[in-house]
Amino acid sequence: MKNYTEHDVAADLNCIISFLSRRDITRLKTEALYEKYGISQADVLMVLGSSMPYLAELGAGAFKTGLARELMLVGGIGHSTKYLVTNVLNNSNYRDIEVENRPEADILKDVISRNTDIDPDSIIIENRSANCGANAVEALRTLKAVNKVPGSIIIIQDPTMQLRTHASFLKSWAGEKTEIISFSPFIPLLLVKEDGLRFENNIDGIWSVDRFVDLIMGEIPRLRDDENGYGPKGRDFIAHVDIPSEVLESYSRLQSRYNEYNQIKLRK
Numbered sequence: 001m002k003n004y005t006e007h008d009v010a011a012d013l014n015c016i017i018s019f020l021s022r023r024d025i026t027r028l029k030t031e032a033l034y035e036k037y038g039i040s041q042a043d044v045l046m047v048l049g050s051s052m053p054y055l056a057e058l059g060a061g062a063f064k065t066g067l068a069r070e071l072m073l074v075g076g077i078g079h080s081t082k083y084l085v086t087n088v089l090n091n092s093n094y095r096d097i098e099v100e101n102r103p104e105a106d107i108l109k110d111v112i113s114r115n116t117d118i119d120p121d122s123i124i125i126e127n128r129s130a131n132c133g134a135n136a137v138e139a140l141r142t143l144k145a146v147n148k149v150p151g152s153i154i155i156i157q158d159p160t161m162q163l164r165t166h167a168s169f170l171k172s173w174a175g176e177k178t179e180i181i182s183f184s185p186f187i188p189l190l191l192v193k194e195d196g197l198r199f200e201n202n203i204d205g206i207w208s209v210d211r212f213v214d215l216i217m218g219e220i221p222r223l224r225d226d227e228n229g230y231g232p233k234g235r236d237f238i239a240h241v242d243i244p245s246e247v248l249e250s251y252s253r254l255q256s257r258y259n260e261y262n263q264i265k266l267r268k
Contacts, residue, residue: 011250018187019243022182024182029062029067033067033154042067043069043148043152044071045067045068045070052203055157070124070148073104075108132165132168132237135165136173140172159185160215163182163219164223
C-alpha cells in the first residue's frame with residue numbers, strides 16, 4: 001500500500017482498540033451506573049485475570065467506593081499468566097508475592113491485599129478458567145455454587161479483550177437475567193514518536209507495542225461471525241458481534257503491514 005505512514009498505522013490501530021475497549025458506562029462511578037442503568041450499585045464487580053495488576057487495583061478502588069456489593073476475581077492459568085508474573089516481580093510493591101504455579105485470581109487477590117483493607121476472605125474467587133470463554137462459564141458456575149447469581153455485574157478486563165469477554169458472557173449467561181456491564185479499565189491509544197509508536201497511557205505493566213499489535217490483530221478474526229470466527233456461525237464461543245465497517249477497513253489496511261494475521265493464531 002502506497003504512502004501508508006506510521007501515522008496511518010497508529011490511526012488504524014486506535015480505531016480498532018477504541019472498538020475493542022468496550023465501556024457501557026462512562027466512568028467507574030455510582031453516578032454513571034445510575035445514569036445508564038437506574039441502579040446505584042451492581043451486585044458483583046468482576047475483575048478478570050490479565051497481565052496487569054492495575055486492573056485489580058482499579059477494581060478494588062471502585063469496590064471500596066460502594067460501586068458493587070461483592071468483589072470477584074476470575075482467572076486460572078492461561079496465556080497471560082506469564083506476563084502477569086513478570087509484571088508482579090518487576091513491581092517493588094509486589095515482588096515478594098508468591099507467583100510460582102499460581103492462578104491469576106489468587107495472585108491478584110494478594111495484589112489487592114497490599115493496597116486495601118478489603119478482607120481477602122470476602123472476595124469471591126474463580127481460579128480454574130484458562131481462557132476468555134471459560135472465564136464466563138466458570139464465573140457463573142462459581143456464583144451458582146454459593147447461590148449468588150447476580151442481577152447485575154460489572155466486568156473489568158484487559159482492554160484488548162473487553163469486547164470479546166462481554167460477548168462470551170452474553171453467550172454463557174444467556175439463561176440468566178443478569179445485566180452484564182462492561183468497563184474497559186483504560187483505552188490504550190497510540191502516538192507516533194521519534195522512536196516509533198508509543199502509548200498515550202502510562203500504565204504499570206502495559207504491554208510492549210509488539211505484544212499489543214499481536215493481541216488486537218488477533219481479535220478481529222475471532223470476533224467475525226463466520227466459519228473461522230468465534231461467533232454462532234463459527235465455533236459458537238461468543239454471541240454475535242457487529243463489527244463496524246470502519247473497523248474492518250482499518251484491519252484490512254493493517255494486514256498489509258502485519259500480514260502474518262491472515263488467520264487466527266494460537267495464543268502463547
